[in-house]
Amino acid sequence: MxxxxxxxxxxxxxxxxxxxxxxxxxxxxxxxxxxxxxxxxxxxxxxxxxxxxxxxxxxxxxxxxxxxxxxxxxxxxxxxxxxxxxxxxxxxxxxxxxxxxxxxxxxxxxxxxxxxxxxxxxHQFCGKCGTAMKIRTSELAKICPACGFVSFPRLSPAVIMSIIRKDHILLARAPRFPPGMYSTLAGFVEPGETLEEAVKREVREEVNVRIGNITYVASQPWPFPHSIMIGFSADYVDGEIEIDDDEIEDAQWFSLRNLPVLPSKITIARLLIDNFVLGSA
Missing domain, CATH: 3.90.79.10 (Nucleoside Triphosphate Pyrophosphohydrolase)
Structure with a gap:
């Protein structure tokens, strides 16, 4: 569970x-x-x-x-x-x-x-007319004194997911990762998508496998610079791993006995992996 x-x-x-x-x-x-x-x-x-x-x-x-x-x-x-x-x-x-x-x-x-x-x-200046913005005192926002345009702090929602196949978890590594480290798949939500649709699309784009039973786990503010990470678990359905070379450099199925170097405990990625470990122990 x-x-x-x-x-x-x-x-x-x-x-x-x-x-x-x-x-x-x-x-x-x-x-x-x-x-x-x-x-x-x-x-x-x-x-x-x-x-x-x-x-x-x-x-x-x-x-x-x-x-x-x-x-x-x-x-x-x-x-x-x-x-x-x-x-x-x-x-x-x-x-x-x-x-x-x-x-x-x-x-x-x-x-x-x-x-x-x-x-x-x-957001120093208005994106519509170029006037210097003023901080509002009634809410967390800035307002343009010339045209009235209101700017709020931006959040970029991203989904992050563990993909489970019986006693294995699918992990991938990006070129920017430290040597030997693998993590869960993740990606930004596109306009018009549900979160579940974003999970399916990102998995399909990055490793070309099909998943089901998408279940929400947790969310984490991620201030690097302004994301909110929404974590899911999903079950593998079918397909062979085919990586997107533009996004990742390797992806593999890992068992509890051969886990690679993992992300820091600061991250929801690590917590998703810990869920797998707890469920497989």
Whole structure:
């Protein structure tokens, strides 16, 4: 039986859009330089997120925004320029590298923060008339003061699926993967498709096998840069593997005894594979 994984935050997150509504409680500041997040340097392998504003740290932000409250803690995102050098006790680190060294909820909140940052970078001007956009205070959106066009943060839905044939799972590798690593198939949903149709199409395009019994498992926000991964399991029906050379370089059936190098536990891909392992053990 499938185990459903939960990527939701343990505490409630309340989106708030006006900085003057920030409670006088503690705060998390997700301060980015490019794609890297500012953390404190510690003697062990753990990392801590800043609880002070950029100005309090002697840094001049080029953008900042109140995101909302995680429980009773205010959450802000800010960006500083490439020429900014933090104090020796602080360091900018790639977001992916922080998995496992910060609390899971903090990692998820950082992912939320960087998606808002990407949206701000990419929507400075109106796509209809070119006027500089203004942030709305009633919702997470930007509005053009000239023509009234409203822009919301973009999400790109993608399906990701484990394909099971009795005691084997179909895994593939892309050229960009680390040596020896295989993962589940995945792809973006196209306009007009249901999620199930996207699963069937991606499997057909990438490995040319037919599947059935498509079952939803879990979803995961994936802020690299703005996806939502929707995970499914499916049963193999028929067909021989024929890979799409433009997408992947190899695909194979793996048993529990000969699994290859697997994706990090940060990913829903790994959790789909873990479902197979639990079901086959």
């Amino acid at each position: 499938n185990k459903h994984y939960n990527f939701s935050l343990k505490a409630r997150f309340t989106p708030v859009f006006r900085a003057d509504e920030a409670a006088s409680a503690s705060s998390y500041w997700f301060i980015f330089q490019g794609e890297k997040l500012l953390t404190t340097v510690t003697e062990n392998t753990s990392n801590s997120i800043c609880t002070c504003s950029p100005e309090q740290l002697g840094l001049q932000p080029i953008f900042s925004q109140f995101l909302g409250r995680y429980g009773s803690t205010n959450c802000f995102v800010a960006e500083v320029g490439d020429n900014v050098t933090p104090a020796p006790s602080l360091r900018f680190k790639g977001l992916r590298s922080l998995f496992g060294t910060v609390e899971e909820d903090i990692f998820s909140l950082a992912g939320r923060a960087i998606q808002i940052l990407h949206w701000n970078r990419e």
